[in-house]
Amino acid sequence: MEQPPGFIDARFPNNVCCSLYGLKQAPRAWFYRLSTLLTRLGFVCSRSDLSLFVFKRGSCIMYLLVYVDDIILTGNVSSTIHQFISRIHREFPIKDLGKLSYFIGLEVLYTESGLFxxxxxxxxxxxxxxxxxxxxxxxxxxxxxxxxxxxxxxxxxxxxxxxxxxxxxxxxxxxxxxxxxxxxxxxxxxxxxxTMTYGLKFLLSPSSTLLGYSDANWARCIETCRSTSGYSIFHGENLVSRSAKKQPTVSRSSGESEYRALANTAAGIIWITHLLRELHVLPPDRPTILRDNKSALFLSQNSVSNKRSKHIDIDYHFIRELISSRKLYAKFVPTNLQLADIFTKSLPLPNNTVIDTFS
Known part of the structure; x- marks a missing residue:
C-alpha cells in the first residue's frame, strides 16, 4: 500500500497506517502479496479453491490453506515445512501456533485412527x-x-x-x-x-474411492410444490461433501426430481475430482453414485431421449455424457441404505441410523 497523492509525508514516504480489517482493499492487498510470495516459492494456486495452495517437488508435498490472516500448513516432510515457515517469517510477522487444534470455530481432536x-x-x-x-x-x-x-x-x-x-x-x-x-x-x-459432543470423524481409510449418495423428496414444499434435493459424497470412509437444497423449479414427477438431484450430485463429484487431482491424490477408480429410484437410474442409462426427458435436456445430457464416457458409474441402493435420505426429510429416531454413520 502507498500514501495517497497529495498526502505524502516527505520525512516518511514509505510509512502507511492501515488495518487488515479497517479498509475494504486491505484484505485484497494482503492476499495478493501473500499469493505472490507463495507462487515465487513454488506453490500453485488451486483452481478449485482459490484459498488453497499446493507445493510439490519430487516426493515432497505441502498444502497451505488461507482464511484471511489465518493459515493452515501441512505436508509430508517436516524439515521442508520448518524451512518454509522460517522463510515466510522473514516476510511477515507470523506466529506459529503449533499443532492444529482450533480453527475458525472448528475443534480438532487427534485419535489413533485419524481426526475428529x-x-x-x-x-x-x-x-x-x-x-x-x-x-x-x-x-x-x-x-x-x-x-x-x-x-x-x-x-x-x-x-x-x-x-x-x-x-x-x-x-x-x-x-x-x-x-x-x-x-x-x-x-x-x-x-x-x-448432542454437543457430536462431530465428524476422518479416518485413515485403505480405500480412496469417491462414492456419492443422491436423493430427492418430491414436492416437499406444500406452498410451491418444489422438491428438495440432497446428497452426501464420501472419499473412502470419510464424508467430504453434502447438500440439502430446494430445487429451483417444480418437477412433474418423482423421477424428474430424482434425476435433477442426480445431476447436482454428479456436479459435486466432478468438483471434488478436480480438487483431488490438484492435490495429487486422485483415486484410480471412477466415482460411483448410489440412488434408491430406479426410474432415474434407467433414465441415466438410456441412450435414447424420449418425452419424459425432453424438458430436462441439460441435466439429461450432462449425466449421460459422464456415464457413457466412463467418468461416472450409477447404481441402485435400497432406501434403508440411502445415506442421503437425511438431507431431504426429517427422519424419526429409530430410522435415523445415518447420524451414527456421520458422527
Missing amino acids: LSQSRYAEDILTRAGLLYSKPVATPLETSENFTSHCPLYLTITRPNLSYVFNQVSQFFHAPTRDHFQAVKRIIRYVKG
Missing part, C-alpha cells in the same frame, strides 16, 4: 445466547410431519451434517418468521444441547 472435528464450543455459545443452556434436550431436531408456510446456528452444519435439512427448512423464512418458526428453531437448539 467438532464444534462443541460454538454450540455452547449458541445455547448461551439463546438462553437455553440448561434446557431439556430432545431426541430429534424436527418433527417428521413438520411443514412450514410462509440468528440460526447455520455454521453448525460444518461438522453436523444431520442438521443440514432442518436448517434448510427454517432458513427459508428469515424474511417473515412466525411463532411456529421460532418454536422449530428452539427445538433445534434443544436437540443441539443433547
Whole structure:
C-alpha cells in the first residue's frame, strides 16, 4: 500500500497506517502479496479453491490453506515445512501456533485412527445466547410431519451434517418468521444441547474411492410444490461433501426430481475430482453414485431421449455424457441404505441410523 497523492509525508514516504480489517482493499492487498510470495516459492494456486495452495517437488508435498490472516500448513516432510515457515517469517510477522487444534470455530481432536472435528464450543455459545443452556434436550431436531408456510446456528452444519435439512427448512423464512418458526428453531437448539459432543470423524481409510449418495423428496414444499434435493459424497470412509437444497423449479414427477438431484450430485463429484487431482491424490477408480429410484437410474442409462426427458435436456445430457464416457458409474441402493435420505426429510429416531454413520 502507498500514501495517497497529495498526502505524502516527505520525512516518511514509505510509512502507511492501515488495518487488515479497517479498509475494504486491505484484505485484497494482503492476499495478493501473500499469493505472490507463495507462487515465487513454488506453490500453485488451486483452481478449485482459490484459498488453497499446493507445493510439490519430487516426493515432497505441502498444502497451505488461507482464511484471511489465518493459515493452515501441512505436508509430508517436516524439515521442508520448518524451512518454509522460517522463510515466510522473514516476510511477515507470523506466529506459529503449533499443532492444529482450533480453527475458525472448528475443534480438532487427534485419535489413533485419524481426526475428529467438532464444534462443541460454538454450540455452547449458541445455547448461551439463546438462553437455553440448561434446557431439556430432545431426541430429534424436527418433527417428521413438520411443514412450514410462509440468528440460526447455520455454521453448525460444518461438522453436523444431520442438521443440514432442518436448517434448510427454517432458513427459508428469515424474511417473515412466525411463532411456529421460532418454536422449530428452539427445538433445534434443544436437540443441539443433547448432542454437543457430536462431530465428524476422518479416518485413515485403505480405500480412496469417491462414492456419492443422491436423493430427492418430491414436492416437499406444500406452498410451491418444489422438491428438495440432497446428497452426501464420501472419499473412502470419510464424508467430504453434502447438500440439502430446494430445487429451483417444480418437477412433474418423482423421477424428474430424482434425476435433477442426480445431476447436482454428479456436479459435486466432478468438483471434488478436480480438487483431488490438484492435490495429487486422485483415486484410480471412477466415482460411483448410489440412488434408491430406479426410474432415474434407467433414465441415466438410456441412450435414447424420449418425452419424459425432453424438458430436462441439460441435466439429461450432462449425466449421460459422464456415464457413457466412463467418468461416472450409477447404481441402485435400497432406501434403508440411502445415506442421503437425511438431507431431504426429517427422519424419526429409530430410522435415523445415518447420524451414527456421520458422527
